Amino acid sequence: MSDVAWWWPYVMIVVAGWLATDMWRWLGVLAGGRLREDSELFVWVRCVATALVAGVISKLILFPNGILADSPMWLRLVAAGAGFAAFLAVRQMVIVGVLAGEAVLIGGWLLLGGVPG
Amino acid sequence: MASSNEIDPPGGPGNTLPSRVWALRGARAAMSIPALILTAAFVGYAGLARETGLSLTETLAMTGLIWALPSIVVLTGALSSGMGLVPAAIAVALASVRLMPMTMALMPMVKVEGKTKRWQLLIASHFVAVTAWVYAMRNLPDMPREARLPFFLGFGFAITSFVFCATGVAYLLVERLPPILAGSLFLLTPVYFLCSLWGASRLMADKLAMAIGLALGPVFFLYVPGLDLLWTGLGGGTAAYLIHRVVRRGLS
Known part of the structure; x- marks a missing residue:
């Protein structure tokens, strides 16, 4: 990594790291804003999020x-x-x-x- | 966006504690097992960052700005292999899709209808990562509605600041951990997630989603690497939801 300008890693971190990650959180706020806690759609979203986190867990155990x-x-x-x-x-x-x-x-x-x- | 200019006293009727108190309670709750587990995981990461050749400021910038360990690990790989900006952004974005359904599931829980502003939720959303999420899903429903957002903000800010500092210290101090210790640090996170995710699931559908997700995760990882978590979530979550519906209808 010595042949690149000192600031390049920071551009990578801000664009490919921060924006690429936080955009999902912001989209989640926009899409979740209309969800009601007692709706069927909310139950489904919870299931999707739970299954996803469970997938993260088994990957961490099987492919650490x-x-x-x-x-x-x-x-x-x-x-x-x-x-x-x-x-x-x-x-x-x-x-x-x-x-x-x-x-x-x-x-x-x-x-x-x-x-x- | 609703523009209500009435000045409400902090906390509505029936909830006399000000937001500040709930934020402090959140911070205190974070300074316990959640912070310890996450610190252990980031101490492991600091070692990886140092081996990869990242500087201290780069490591800390990633910790604070990204705040989701899997995405940080992906970007570390991208930086060390000299990957271009666009492919790296795509790889990181794929590793972070999970944050969207997680945030969506949290939002209806923390917002107070007609009172919470969207910018407050956008700020809070930065703290959405598995550790804070499972803690919130498990504990927020027991709190008064007005207390949830300040509690989550206090929790998120405290744990992020603590782990940020701990990562810096670990980067500077930890030359090389004994291998067994380093290895066991990496198992803390999944076991912690496993227990707290079970504790956070209130409905039969959630527990089912967890079991199916555990089984599908590795399968999709082998057959559709990259998009595996997305498919695990959509496929496993939808299957769990449908089974839950059928069973509920069958009983009623």
Whole structure:
């Protein structure tokens, strides 16, 4: 990245980053402005948004970025499943789920001999 | 746009707390598990940004202006590979489509009919990202209507500022995390989302949408990469909605 002007990354960040992201939020405000909380359309929009976020979650678990990609997929699935089960078991406390998931991941990873590097 | 010039006291009848108090409550709510989880995710990102060769100001500009981690990761890749402005904008736009239905689903919850101005909602919308969204969907319905927008603004502003600072500190301090620690930071986010999304779903349709979305996400990712989340949302959400309708009609 040394052959480009110093300001070019900032143009990229403002146009390809900020505008390309916030335009969806602004469109959501314009389109959601007329929605009523008790309408059928709203129920559908909620379903679409929920399914979408769920898609983000399973992608993060199955196709992770960075070093987590070095862990076996089954271990990530077991860890996430254990976290969710603990969350359901202990009065739906999010912190319990997160800690249980992490404990299974780290414990399993160490048992398997850790990470290369 | 409705132009009402009457000067209302903050909070209507039956809601005596001023907006400021709700904004502070929102900020306080953010300074807990949500901020911790998101900080962990951005500490992981700061490491990636540094490895990629982004400067501190570039990293912070992306954090503050974009405020949606998947889009930030896409733009980081685009910057490091010297991609052009238009292809990069398209790639980022595709990664952020999800923000539109999310914002749409939030708006009817935070606005007060005839009182909330559109510019207030446009400002609030910048804070829409998965963490704040699931928190809002789960907790706002229990609050008085007038309290929701100030609470969300306080929550969003506090968590954005905190994570912004934490990202800067992490960029400067974290040379290299132990690999297992770095890896487990990346699992915090999905497990946190998984639990809070379940907590946020009130109707059977929402829970169904979540289950179908979890299953469809990877399938579409493999077969229609790029547009995968859009299809997961539209396909999974519509299927869940239809099943919910059929079941409800069958029972009544």
